[in-house]
Amino acid sequence: MTEELAYERFRKLRWPDTEGAPVCPACGSHEHWTLVENRKWKCQRKDCRIQFTVTSRTIFSSRKMAYRDLLAAIALTVNGVLGTAAGRMIREMGFAYKTAFVLAHKLREAMSIDYDQQLEGVVEIDGAFIGNRRHRLPNRRVDDDEAFEAWKKKNPKVTTSIVAIRERTHDDPERRPKVRMFHVPKEGDGVPIARRIVKRGTVMHADEGTQWGPLEMYFDTKRIDHSKSYSDGIACTNGVESVFSRLRCGERGVYRYFTKAYAERYGWEMAWREEYRRVDNGSQVDILIGSALRSRTSRMAGYWQRHKPANDLFDPIAA
Numbered sequence: 001m002t003e004e005l006a007y008e009r010f011r012k013l014r015w016p017d018t019e020g021a022p023v024c025p026a027c028g029s030h031e032h033w034t035l036v037e038n039r040k041w042k043c044q045r046k047d048c049r050i051q052f053t054v055t056s057r058t059i060f061s062s063r064k065m066a067y068r069d070l071l072a073a074i075a076l077t078v079n080g081v082l083g084t085a086a087g088r089m090i091r092e093m094g095f096a097y098k099t100a101f102v103l104a105h106k107l108r109e110a111m112s113i114d115y116d117q118q119l120e121g122v123v124e125i126d127g128a129f130i131g132n133r134r135h136r137l138p139n140r141r142v143d144d145d146e147a148f149e150a151w152k153k154k155n156p157k158v159t160t161s162i163v164a165i166r167e168r169t170h171d172d173p174e175r176r177p178k179v180r181m182f183h184v185p186k187e188g189d190g191v192p193i194a195r196r197i198v199k200r201g202t203v204m205h206a207d208e209g210t211q212w213g214p215l216e217m218y219f220d221t222k223r224i225d226h227s228k229s230y231s232d233g234i235a236c237t238n239g240v241e242s243v244f245s246r247l248r249c250g251e252r253g254v255y256r257y258f259t260k261a262y263a264e265r266y267g268w269e270m271a272w273r274e275e276y277r278r279v280d281n282g283s284q285v286d287i288l289i290g291s292a293l294r295s296r297t298s299r300m301a302g303y304w305q306r307h308k309p310a311n312d313l314f315d316p317i318a319a
Ligand SMILES: [Zn+2]
Pocket: 024, 025, 026, 027, 028, 029, 043, 044, 045, 048, 049, 050
């Protein structure tokens, strides 16, 4: 694909309502002057008059790379079913490490853009430990719960949790079931999150863990005792388990391990991959670019200049 075609694709995804004709990001005006240099426009509204490009006031606002490279990097990202390591981006795209790292995290932010939407229908919730190389357990078996519990007791401060909340398939096949992940200090912190993002009156499925008890005050809650079975015809959390399976595979096979500081971002990524798994690659690229162009300026902007971790700066629900 040529640079010109890639650029046109970005324009159409930024301004779908006008089929790519520029709209001022500050005032929404359609009147503008075209500036010759560098694909820029200037707003004609008297009290505005800002200059803007197709990426102004989006996650890509300080973009320096060619649109074609950006497009190729996004295609590479969506094609990694379990994630795409920064190292792979460096080799295949010829990027510097910092470029690959920042771009990957910006795309993860874009993947969380719809986190203010409400979940409904039938919804499953569960939690999993993250952030500390679970594959380094004494006997290296991740499914040995007893060993893991013993290890956790010895290392109480090193584990945190990822909570996954997932809609079951809707009756209407056109509706894509939403998948969400959040990084929390302990699983029980998933309850207030569920109260924020799951519609009242929704049927929720959770396992027998005591941390999910409070859900019963707010939702019609079905519980499944995993020591007896995984599905008893009444309750079942296999949907969220498969999200965790993807997370674990990515953790062991692609990213090696998720640092605590970025655990939430990997969660957004894996939730997004699960949610869009049946969407073809080309559409995934367009959806991700569209989300990135709807995202306000990234928390990762100037990351390497600031020398500060981006951890905890970004709350997708509050955003
Ligand atoms: Zn304007």
